[in-house]
Amino acid sequence: MELNNVKETVADTAVLIVGAGPCGLALACDLARRGVPARLVEQGAGLFPGSRGKGVQPRTREVLDDLGVGDAVRTHGGPAPVGMAWQDGARTGEHRMFRVAPPTEAEPYGEPWMMPQWRTQEILLARLRELGGDVEFSTALTGLDQDADGVTARLSTGPVRAAYLVAADGGRSTVRRALGIAMTGETVDPAPMLVADVRVAEDALDRLNWHMMNTDAGFITLCPLPGTADFQLVAQFKEGAPDLSADGVRALVAARTHLRAEDVTEVRWASDFRPRAALADRFRAGRVLLAGDAAHVHSPAGGQGLNTSVQDAYNLGWKLGQVLLHGASASLVDSYEEERRPVAAGVLGLSTRIHRGEQERGAATQQLGLGYRGGPLSTGRAGVLEAGDRAPDGPAGDGRRLFEVFRGPHFTLLAVGTDAELPTGGGPMLRVHRTGAYEAYGKGLFLVRPDGYVGWAGEDATGLAEYLAPIGLDLNRG
Template structure:
């Protein structure tokens, strides 16, 4: 894709990682003209962020890639502890819960980051978008009406710009936004994707080797023939060359250098936790690693990043396509920055061995109860809570869907870029909407909800809740939604 002149678009997204691609998909399905630019010539090639938490699986399902994620990923292997070349015992590092009606995904899902990005890019192209590769941001200017992004291939004029360009964000630095944080661990680490000889190591476990020089793990990556290698260096610096990676494995495990048949990608890093002092500067937003940098422990970085995009996407859509006041965009930082701060603390505690991986890492309990868009409560839920899944009993939400629900789930009803007004166990009158922005559905009483009316936001959280429609119209107006009649 060539850019050689000033073009009018809605949003420039800088960075084609999971965050930028997820945001691109969300905006594309809302009819928002977005351009994703990536300075590299291709997608990131490594496995780095390989853990997909249950809440993020729900997000990806809503974005239309749930089947691909199921096909190409798999559950996290149980850990196998080794000592002096001998298996010692299994140790499961994760909380594994059985799926329930309300929570259909019970455990973390493993899939290398490069695969996640491939799936999201394919979805973006399916929705009519794309990525401009080999296109670097060289500068930006903003005014009251928009942002001019100066790119290595030309200039683009947009209403908004989103920085999804990673921990060393060019955009964040250009804006002068500081990152406040700390070193999580002074010991440097190496991460690599490697191939292992078939008879040298099984793919049934996540292999963990400890030693005086630091730990080393080899985790089989589902859907591939690869392992992700992670090694800590209590002394010295990582050698990321192919020879260095092979020598490292030979020195710290029972494998030989020749057992590593291929080194596909490698990198070094120092675990740190840092949070941007603010997530917005005028018409520019920070998302993903540009806004928060995590230790890899607990698998929170990629997941928090994708959920940043999920929160910001619908708000940009309402402002740009449905006339919502610009003030709605203030809620992005107000809602996401506290979540990112909490997840940074969680990742750091897990890395330091101060907390086990548990329910908190799954991110199903996160919400916005104290956020500016949360009003009311009904039944078992408070506004700001995640909207549970469950059977969609009762009449369908429109003639095109037929006379009955046909075995659908509530997540099937919520899927898409719209709000959903859900009437649970009540026959109170409901408003109608003429814009297609709100889907209306009735369902029988259900324990996860109780009884009442629940307005489910496009990102799957309860925005408003009540026993009847009193106050609903007033809530919706600042979101660019108007009710027209009662039925």
């Protein structure tokens, strides 16, 4: 496929993605379904093996549905267990960890979905392979150079030339350090933490609850992971450093819970970290972009890190696709940092407040209210929505749901409760749909971006053509 805005000297790939975590995999899937040539490299020999980011928020579930893995997520995940507090080996009461709201027409998912990070990655990798892509494992980035036309990356397997490089290589990002981009932040909690995936004897602990124990040495929790035989163990250390050995984890469980060391039948993975909140000073340097943990590092308390990372990819994928394949202005890529950095900053603050007990997990953690009002790609207002808002789900008027109408790499011009004249051009990347009155939108025309946000809104099509031209859509094109 011919690439726009890319010189012939950029021959190896259009996009090089460094890091096959949830962010890198989601971006690779989005680019693959758009037909954008991309390579995804990962320095590890396989996917990350741990459960670390286990909460999939409602907005991310919508994203994963659009990427074609909604059924797999439903099959392999489950709702968050009800928390159970323990003291001196006795249960002392239940505690809801997350806000649970019934699904509505506009918001089909009302609660976080629990699924270990390794499973999320497996699902995304399977989808990427369905789309004709794959991960190049055991491939490390050792350096990079860039110019006005692209990036030359030095990999352990040889050099690669790409139009753009996306760093999705985690909080210790090699790419970010090579660029000299600083992270500004703070230590959220001076006490180190241990996280591990363990298996527990069936008669020792039930899998119906998220078990929580507070001790003088620090808290410990054991959360059953749906679709697996594992529990995720998280423990705080007020003094000393975590022992990550299997015997060390077993001794920790015996010291802080009513379980015996031998009740922990297997320690499958263990890691330690110090809760920190940090934000990259920039998300872009020339033709290199930072995404996911390479751009922002969260406390795990709010269940926001993985979700914000996947949504970085979802924001960036369509913009790269429009620039590389559909003639959009190269400046469209600038909007990635302009839109996502403020969102990341807000989410970091939320995660930190939750960690410190200053705010409860509630509607904000579901990420359904996040958007881009006032952003560089948000123009107009109609009905009850302003450009930049998330486009709600609902009946499409033809037996389908609106999310089914939106699903895919295209834009959707949605006419709700109006007889306003609709354009007939725009090419294959613009689809038009008309439906009856619906209170979640009100009356008007709404251009829904490929990532599910309203980009433009109006009572009629005045100004739409001018909005579409810089993003690669021409209403004069059939």
